[in-house]
Amino acid sequence: MPNFHDFETFDKDLKVKCPYAQDCGGCQLLERPYKDQIEGKKAELLQLLKGANIPLPADIKALSAGASHLRDRLDFSLQDGRLGLYRKDRHEVLDIEVCAQLSPELQSWLTDFRQIQWPFKKGSFRLRIAPHGRRGVWIDLANIDIKTLLDEQNILKKLQAQAFVEIGQRRKVPVWTGAEFKLRDPEHHTWFQSWVGEVPVDLYCQVASFTQPSHKANKLICDVIASWVQKAPSSRVIEFGSGIGNLTFPALSEADSLLACEIDDLSLQGLEHSLNQLPPSLAHLKNRVQIYRGDFQKKLTQDFSDFDLILANPPRSGLMNFLNPLKELSLPQRPEFFIYMSCFPESMTRDLVTLNECDYQIQELYILDQFPQTSHYEVLTLLQRKKA
Ligand SMILES: C[S@@+](CC[C@H](N)C(=O)[O-])C[C@H]1O[C@@H](n2cnc3c(N)ncnc32)[C@H](O)[C@@H]1O
Numbered sequence: 001m002p003n004f005h006d007f008e009t010f011d012k013d014l015k016v017k018c019p020y021a022q023d024c025g026g027c028q029l030l031e032r033p034y035k036d037q038i039e040g041k042k043a044e045l046l047q048l049l050k051g052a053n054i055p056l057p058a059d060i061k062a063l064s065a066g067a068s069h070l071r072d073r074l075d076f077s078l079q080d081g082r083l084g085l086y087r088k089d090r091h092e093v094l095d096i097e098v099c100a101q102l103s104p105e106l107q108s109w110l111t112d113f114r115q116i117q118w119p120f121k122k123g124s125f126r127l128r129i130a131p132h133g134r135r136g137v138w139i140d141l142a143n144i145d146i147k148t149l150l151d152e153q154n155i156l157k158k159l160q161a162q163a164f165v166e167i168g169q170r171r172k173v174p175v176w177t178g179a180e181f182k183l184r185d186p187e188h189h190t191w192f193q194s195w196v197g198e199v200p201v202d203l204y205c206q207v208a209s210f211t212q213p214s215h216k217a218n219k220l221i222c223d224v225i226a227s228w229v230q231k232a233p234s235s236r237v238i239e240f241g242s243g244i245g246n247l248t249f250p251a252l253s254e255a256d257s258l259l260a261c262e263i264d265d266l267s268l269q270g271l272e273h274s275l276n277q278l279p280p281s282l283a284h285l286k287n288r289v290q291i292y293r294g295d296f297q298k299k300l301t302q303d304f305s306d307f308d309l310i311l312a313n314p315p316r317s318g319l320m321n322f323l324n325p326l327k328e329l330s331l332p333q334r335p336e337f338f339i340y341m342s343c344f345p346e347s348m349t350r351d352l353v354t355l356n357e358c359d360y361q362i363q364e365l366y367i368l369d370q371f372p373q374t375s376h377y378e379v380l381t382l383l384q385r386k387k388a
Helices: 034-051 104-113 143-152 154-160 215-229 248-252 265-276 280-288 320-328 345-357
Strands: 061-063 073-079 082-086 093-095 122-129 135-140 164-167 173-176 181-184 189-196 199-205 236-240 257-262 289-293 309-312 337-342 360-368 378-385
Touching (some): 034 345, 073 104, 104 122, 143 154, 164 173, 215 248, 215 337, 215 360, 248 257, 248 280, 257 265, 265 280, 280 289, 320 345
Parallel strands (some): 061 360, 135 164, 236 257, 236 309
Antiparallel strands (some): 073 122, 082 093, 173 181, 189 199, 337 378, 360 378
């Protein structure tokens, strides 16, 4: 097993200080020592699973990359000149200058970004730091405000001098023609990073794309996934919710083939781009991947009996009908392994009930605390089908 950061190494009294603790709605657990927070998350998960009568492994393990300063992307709102997160007690944005959740590079980007005076009443921004340090911002405003921003020119010029800029729900890129700004189609750049063993893999996507929140914590996730896929060497993998390929690459290191199932076109374009840009030592992995686009919560036309391992990282709503074809198969036809990752334990518990009915048993269960100081956490579990 790789050398994970076990949460046992954290000081039991460690508390993270935040000047906004009383007001900010972003973190719910700042008052609790960090170790105590993780014990609380473990207890909550245990209660959920026990309540659903899911047989449990001997223990739930916990991993963490740190109690603070982990995030490499942030989503802040703008309201009447204030830039930050919503208050605990009312629907009003709290102006936030420093945030203990942010990596030092992201904090420094936020500090510079805050120099801009926004002439709009409301909007939202995502700031990112790429694995190689590049700054990015996604600006989401009402259409009329986007037009004003393009016409005003100075703010965009100032921003583009220090960061890559994306605008609106369609993630368009403002391009200066010499006389005016025009919006062009989304571009794929390296905003995130996956891993094959100790080799980093650049993931191409947009600033606005879904990614995990932290480069550091994501290395832990990739290590867990790779170590579990090793238990099924040379396997044929089917992946639900591949997105831009964050779990695809650690899984590919051991798998013979992988079918990446995903609904989002732009994410799949990013995955294709990443596969085409692999470093020479990993270029052979490209031939192991097939991409399959569709809404797999509704219907999957693939036959699960063609696979040895199912890898799932669904949205909040869980797998829904994706698991239906599994029920139709006899025990030996079902893939032997199932890896499930989720940041929404309620829908995951629902799916684990179905998997239990299909004779899968949890072998290993981890809480990966990539949202310290908040009530959120990532769950990773490895299940194995009973022998026929
Ligand atoms: C939690 S994200 C995981 C992405 C990726 N595994 C990662 O670590 O970045 C869930 C993914 O499921 C995809 N998704 C959501 N609904 C889907 C559906 N109905 N069918 C297929 N994929 C879906 C989303 O577009 C998203 O990429």
